[in-house]
Amino acid sequence: MESGAGKHWTEEEVKALLSVWAEKNIRKQLYGTLRNKGIFIYIAKRLQALGVYRDWKQCRAKYKNLKYEYRTVKYAHNSGDSSKTMKFFHDLDAILQYEPATQLTEEDANGRCLATLSQSAAPGTTEGKKKK
Incomplete structure (x- = not known):
């Protein structure tokens, strides 16, 4: 084909x-x-x-x-x-x-929002964050 x-x-x-x-x-x-x-x-x-x-x-x-x-x-x-x-x-x-639903809950050092999974680990950890 x-x-x-x-x-x-x-x-x-x-x-x-x-x-x-x-x-x-x-x-x-x-x-x-x-x-x-x-x-x-x-x-x-x-x-x-x-x-x-x-x-x-x-x-x-x-x-x-x-x-x-x-x-x-x-x-x-x-x-x-x-x-x-x-x-x-x-x-x-x-x-x-x-x-999983995503929600914007954190900002990085430059003030950009980081999408984290609603079922993610505690804020400040890298587990569960989407890569940019």
């Missing part, structure tokens, strides 16, 4: 991506880091084993687009607009509903 930069993802390809993304260890790694090239290289290799030939950049772009669209629809639903919908919403809801 040819995989050009502008080639649309088929329904089967998206389902394969979601099946890999749904794995607990993948979800944990994706949530816990901002520098995630290595994770997407691994995801691309896993997809190849499933017959989906996409490079890591395509996987990351699709991941980001799906997540953005999901959050847009979820926000609309929470605001009372149930007319907004998307394909794979329920699959994404199952994957993303377990992400």
